[in-house]
Amino acid sequence: MISSREYGSHSWELLLTVDHQHEEVQKEFLLRVTGDLHIGGLMLKLVEQIKIPQDWSDYALWWEQKKCWLLKTHWTLDKCGVQADAKLFFTTQHKMLRLRLPNMKTVRLKVSFSSVVFRAVSDICKILNIRRSEELSLSKQSEDALKKKKKKDKNSKEPVTEDILNLCNSPVSSGLSGSPGLYSKTMTPTYDPVSGTPASSTITWFSDSPLTEQNCSILAFSHHSCSPETLAEMYQPRTLADKAKLSAGWLDSSRSLMEQGILEDDQLLLRFKYYTFFDLNPKYDAVRINQIYEQARWAILLEEIDCTEEEMLIFAALQAYHVSKLSLSSEAQDFTCESEVDEVEAALSNLEVTLEGGNTSNILEDITDIPKLADNLRLVRPRKLSLKAIKPYWFVFKDTSISYFKNKESAQGEPIEKLNLKVVPDVNVAAKKFGIKLLIPVADGMNEVYLRCDHENQYARWMAACVLASKGKTMADSSYHPEVHKILSFLKMKNWTMSPQAVSDPESTDMKPECFVSLRYTKKYKSKQLAARILEAHQNVSQMPLVEAKLRFIQAWQSLPEFGLSYYIVRFKGSKKDDVLGVSYNRLIRIDIATGDPITTWRFSNMKQWNVNWEIRQVAIEFDQNVSIAFTCLSADCKTIHEYIGGYIFLSTRSKDQNETLDEDLFHKLTGGQE
DSSP states (O other): OOOOTOOOTEEEEEEEEEEEEEEOOOOOOEEEETTOBBBHHHHHHHHHHHHHOSSTTTEEEEEETTEEEEOOOOOOOHHHTOOOTTTTTEEEEEEEEEEEEETTOOOOOOOOSSSSSHHHHHHHHHHHTTTOOOGEEEEEHHHHHHHHHHHHHHHSSOOOOOEEETTTTTTHHHHHHOGGGGOTTTTTOBOOOTOOBBBBGHHHHHHHOOOOHHHHHHHHSOOOOOOHHHHSSSSOOSHHHHHHHHHTBBBOOOOTGGGGOOOTOOOEEEEEOOOOOOOTTTTTHHHHHHHHHHHHHHHHTTTOOOHHHHHHHHHHHIIIIHHHHHHHHHHHOOOOOOOOOOOOHHHHHHHHHHHHHHHOSSOOOOSOOOOOOEEEEEEEESSSSSEEEEEEEEEEEEEEEEEEEEEEEGSSSSSSSSOOOOOEEEETTTEEEEEEEEEEEEEEEEEEEEEEEEHHHHHHHHHHHHEEEEEEHHOOSTTHHHHHHHHHHHHHHHHOOOOOTOOSSSGGGGOOOSSSSSSHHHHHOOOHHHHHHHHHHTTTTTTTOOHHHHHHHHHHHTTTTEEEOEEEEEEEETSSSSEEEEEOOSSSEOOOOTTTOOOOOOEEGGGGEEEEETTTTTTEETTTTTTTEEEEESOOHHHHHHHHHHHHHHTOOOOHHHHHHOOOHHHHHHHHHOO
């Protein structure tokens, strides 16, 4: 019997459903509550009614109609807005989730469904031993990719069994903190910097972690490539609109998985979302480097990014004969070599040399006097109705811009033109063509001009300066000389010649060349021709160790003109047709959806502010010189583009002095929005 006091005007009945595995115990409970009862008290009252002796600490209340968690246990029902018609579920916060990694392996692990995605990804990366979790995020598979997978499964005669790596016993999944040594600035090296295998000093760590040495090798090494038939069955974007669909699936980093309709044991993609790979270090990042390499490899094989035939052969050589074979040999060996000099000792020895007046081997600081380049180059202006106009000028590169003069003697006066630029390589090593394509933003679009260099060294110096200028850096920056070296080494890889020692018979090798190039080239060439050409390209990369080969592959990927661009179909304010918006780490590009030609480029460095009108879902951005744009996004929610812009600005604030701690509040301020 219920007393008349309990039937007071302020009390009412609330239905709660409990998510538990005990079939003999009821799952629905009707509790009489009042509006001033706090959430913690409601959960305590419910647990007393259930009468099942178990640990309820991971349980919380999920409000089905509002699609939100009631996690603030000190809030009252009135403050939360909970009334008698509310459907509340008492369920676990950590649930199983299947994640498809960049290397196409699937892992199954417990993830917090109540934490925002940004924090959930951070916990996942601790389990997988991937530093810099802010560069990654979770995405749903595109509908076209799912349709192709369902069609493949339907046509398959045998049932498809997916090989899943189960990490459900992970310490982070259970709510415990991750390994403390992973995120310390002076941590012990986790991997051998040459082979990428776990260093001997970390074997004890792996024994306490879900990442045993065997599981670590699955994540840190590249395994057998897929067959051409499998490649043909995978979704490949054909147009810019198709590429835009690949960018539409990113989850909102400021909301939880449950709030975005993700259910237990669903499958999501874990991918590198932001293409700014900060502080890649082979001593700690074997898994991270391999997963970046794999994401690059699949992007090239599935033609998500365009590259020339010459570049495709270099990528094929690095994967086919090097990474694949070295990975197999590395797994067969037992590496127990100790790491090289500890980072602290190296810094101390560097300081000692500096104090003694010697020269350090590393450039520790940016130089104060900004260098400049000056040389005779040829300027090429494409013309639609006539031949290209090619004229020699005296060019001077200073700060972040290029000026050119009639000749060397007139360089003290005013330049003919000063160029602030975006650069694209225009190189054919075999034909001794070393060009730099400059895209010059103007009021009504983009002007396109070319610089022609005479030889490799000249090209490397000028191209490196252009690359740094496009990032807002000068040649005084410490990354200038490494950039020159990187470009020269990439040119060396392209400049292959068939040596007498090269394999004369492609059939004597045990690899299938079709596994290492996109379908376009398997249709263009026979298997024997492909194998011979890949072997030619391999001559210049055959002496590289495993990790260096992967890093070279990543660098070559980063040098492609379309690297780091994520595409969205948008409608600009005042326009009557759809356009494609390319979002990169330092700029936005308006692209003609029909031709693929860039129309206008806006740099983040010139951006004054951006905001979103959440009522009409419109993004508005203001730039210097009174330039402003506004657009609505048609292929995804406008929050996705808003988060991309804010995310890249957030990542630009990182520095090694921060001891790798992330300002999560700043990330949410820049990306969260005020809906």
